[in-house]
Every structure is written in C-alpha cells, then in structure tokens.
Amino acid sequence: xxxxxxxxxxxxxxxxxxxxxxxxxxxxxxxxxxxxxxxxxxxxxxxxxxxxxxxxxxxxxxxxxxxxxxxxxxxx
Numbered sequence: 001x002x003x004x005x006x007x008x009x010x011x012x013x014x015x016x017x018x019x020x021x022x023x024x025x026x027x028x029x030x031x032x033x034x035x036x037x038x039x040x041x042x043x044x045x046x047x048x049x050x051x052x053x054x055x056x057x058x059x060x061x062x063x064x065x066x067x068x069x070x071x072x073x074x075x076x
Contacts (some may be wrong), residue, residue, distance in 0.1 A: 008041035
C-alpha cells in the first residue's frame with residue numbers, strides 16, 4: 001500500500017500506480033471496469049526532475065517493509 005501526500009499538501013491519497021507525464025507526476029487512485037481515476041501528485045520544472053522523484057518513490061517502496069509505504073511529494 002502506497003500513501004502519498006501531494007505536493008501542495010492538500011491531499012493524502014492511496015495510490016495504485018505512479019506515472020510521469022512530462023513534468024507532472026500522476027497517481028492512479030482508483031479504477032472500475034474501463035474507467036480510471038487519477039490525480040496530479042506534483043508538478044516540477046522538468047521531466048528529469050519528475051523522473052528523479054519517481055526513482056525516490058521506488059527507493060522508498062524498495063526499502064519499505066512491504067506492508068505500507070508513505071512518501072511526501074517534494075515542493076521542488
């Protein structure tokens with residue numbers, strides 16, 4: 001289970017999938033049938049910075065105990 005605090009600190013979301021789309025990081029927070037609900041978790045200055053943050057999220061998951069992982073999206 002992955003819990004993320006969004007970049008603007010306004011939402012705590014349980015995320016099923018994290019995707020980089022350009023400079024943005026999107027999180028899939030739910031799905032049903034063919035519909036999918038996603039939320040922007042953070043917006044950054046470049047695709048490279050968004051990819052760095054994706055790697056940080058992966059490292060946190062990899063280091064976690066496998067039950068629940070939390071991550072706070074960086075402001076920049």
